[in-house]
Amino acid sequence: MITILAIESSCDETAASVCSDGKILSNVIAGQEVHKQYGGVVPELASRAHMQHIVPVVHEALRKAGVSVSEIAAFAFTQSPGLIGSLLVGGQFAKSLALAMDKPLIAVHHMQAHVLANLIDEPKPSFPFLCLTVSGGHTQIVLAHNPQGLKVLGETIDDAAGEAFDKSAKLLGLPYPGGPLIDKYAQQGNPDRFQFPEPQIPDLDFSFSGLKTSILYFLQNAGKSDKFKEEFRATDTERELFIRNNLNDICASIQRRIVSILLNKLKKATIKTGITDVCLSGGVSANSELRRSFLEMGERYHWKTFIPAFEYCTDNAAMIAITGYYKYLAEDFSDLSVSSSARSSW
Numbered sequence: 001m002i003t004i005l006a007i008e009s010s011c012d013e014t015a016a017s018v019c020s021d022g023k024i025l026s027n028v029i030a031g032q033e034v035h036k037q038y039g040g041v042v043p044e045l046a047s048r049a050h051m052q053h054i055v056p057v058v059h060e061a062l063r064k065a066g067v068s069v070s071e072i073a074a075f076a077f078t079q080s081p082g083l084i085g086s087l088l089v090g091g092q093f094a095k096s097l098a099l100a101m102d103k104p105l106i107a108v109h110h111m112q113a114h115v116l117a118n119l120i121d122e123p124k125p126s127f128p129f130l131c132l133t134v135s136g137g138h139t140q141i142v143l144a145h146n147p148q149g150l151k152v153l154g155e156t157i158d159d160a161a162g163e164a165f166d167k168s169a170k171l172l173g174l175p176y177p178g179g180p181l182i183d184k185y186a187q188q189g190n191p192d193r194f195q196f197p198e199p200q201i202p203d204l205d206f207s208f209s210g211l212k213t214s215i216l217y218f219l220q221n222a223g224k225s226d227k228f229k230e231e232f233r234a235t236d237t238e239r240e241l242f243i244r245n246n247l248n249d250i251c252a253s254i255q256r257r258i259v260s261i262l263l264n265k266l267k268k269a270t271i272k273t274g275i276t277d278v279c280l281s282g283g284v285s286a287n288s289e290l291r292r293s294f295l296e297m298g299e300r301y302h303w304k305t306f307i308p309a310f311e312y313c314t315d316n317a318a319m320i321a322i323t324g325y326y327k328y329l330a331e332d333f334s335d336l337s338v339s340s341s342a343r344s345s346w
């Protein structure tokens with residue numbers, strides 16, 4: 001039996017998971033409330049909180065799995081990408097365990113893990129499959145030939161989809177992270193009420209910064225013009241009233257545009273590759289309109305569609321554990337000298 005202990009600490013969640021022969025036995029996450037008051041993740045506070053959480057979180061993952069540390073065959077951790085201070089805490093902890101227990105160390109790329117989260121539960125996609133990974137830090141379309149053979153077909157050239165949600169929410173005066181709130185208000189709104197422009201980006205890449213600017217100008221002129229230009233300015237009171245009276249429709253219209261940008265590119269990728277096993281992953285796949293439209297598109301174009309359970313979509317250590325398991329099978333181990341890295345492609 002191959003039992004892996006995995007640690008994920010790339011951003012503001014301290015997470016640990018145990019998996020045995022590809023089956024997840026525990027998946028423990030400690031979030032960090034401390035960032036809420038700052039409207040975003042504060043890196044220094046994140047790494048301090050990881051240091052406080054890591055021991056109890058790892059203990060809890062072992063306890064829930066009913067496994068002792070001496071039964072662990074290898075220790076996996078998120079090596080990249082992420083906040084460097086946060087990555088270092090999980091990385092050093094995994095290295096210490098590997099050294100103390102004299103077991104292999106497995107360095108995992110966070111984005112590979114988001115894709116392989118689709119291999120945790122049945123039904124699983126067949127290789128080759130496509131995966132749209134949408135989170136607060138990333139937006140990618142990945143082609144997976146096998147667990148180790150992944151290729152990025154397209155990615156964002158500026159903001160990630162989650163950032164597009166969160167930044168739009170901030171412009172509307174909503175607290176961080178605003179993505180789930182836009183989703184909530186949008187459920188009561190009319191998505192056709194306001195038309196935001198779709199960016200013209202070649203191939204399979206994405207861009208969301210133009211959308212953000214158009215929303216900014218739209219709100220500045222309190223919806224008085226659909227020209228999305230800076231020259232029309234409403235007063236602060238007019239703007240606040242406009243947002244308050246139209247919040248549901250604005251959220252629904254923004255959400256409709258973000259989802260259409262994502263799914264139009266995904267459709268393009270299926271046409272380009274001829275692949276019909278198609279997956280979603282990342283925190284933004286919690287979005288109700290994205291899930292509904294993705295499944296609807298899948299039915300229309302005869303795709304086989306897959307979305308991991310919600311706990312495996314947002315940042316978690318189970319996806320690091322499953323990736324660690326496949327890397328173990330491929331004997332893809334790392335030396336103790338491997339360093340964490342804020343940015344890197346796999």
Ligand code: KG4
Nearest residue numbers: 135136137162177179183283284287314315
């Ligand atoms: O994958 P994740 O948990 O963390 C990162 O690696 O970034 O994704 C978090 C992102 C945030 O931007 C959050 O606003 C967004 O996912 N998000 C949503 C929803 N739930 C989470 N965005 C839109 N609708 C949602 N329901």
Ligand code: ZN
Nearest residue numbers: 114135314315
């Ligand atoms: Zn992530």
